[in-house]
Amino acid sequence: MQRDQAWGIVTEFVQSDSLRKHMLSVEYAMRAYAEHYGEDVNSWGLVGLLHDFDWEIHPTLNQHPMDGAPILRERGLAEEDIRTILSHGPFGERVTLRDKVLIAVDELTGLITAVALVRPSKDIRDVETKSIRKKWRDKTFAAGVDHAEIEHHCDDLGVDLWEFHVPLVLRAMQDHAQELGLDGSLV
DSSP states (O other): OOOHHHHHHHHOOOOOHHHHHHHHHHHHHHHHHHHHHHHOHHHHHHHHHTTTTTTTTTTTTTTGGGGGHHHHHHTTOOHHOOOOHHHTTTTOOOOHHHHHHHHHHHHHHHHHHHHHHTTTBBBBBOOOOOHHHHHHHTTTTTTSOOHHHHHHHHHHHTTOIIIIIHHHHHHHHTTTTTTTOOTTOOO
């Protein structure tokens, strides 16, 4: 599957602008990780872009992402990409490096977005790792973000949360500030 086909699926099934931007954030983080590990950047990016495409249709964890898999098969997504998308669900088994990266970046992108949006500039390029760490300590900030899950998956990957994971995901998102609507244009 090509990226433009994947984006067509996103625009067909996802109406929420914030969900689309979340999916883009995960795509960019997955691409950054793939580049770091010398993996297939396009395949990893597709997994990130499509991982939540069925959320508005099936917004419960007992249906998402399983119910979206037949649609992705029908549209021609590779079976290994579908398996990785399924791995980020509650019943998914995270076996491969890519599985582990997807689950590790998914929650973190939401936290980083929230940190950017509370800044006066609303520009993610003004966010630093230390800003995220400060908000991390406040358990009421972005309360839906599961900190323990992020920490667990970083441990599973064997990467340091603050020295590697957060900076890599932050940089990936900063490099695409305009596409994510986090370039200060909301001010």
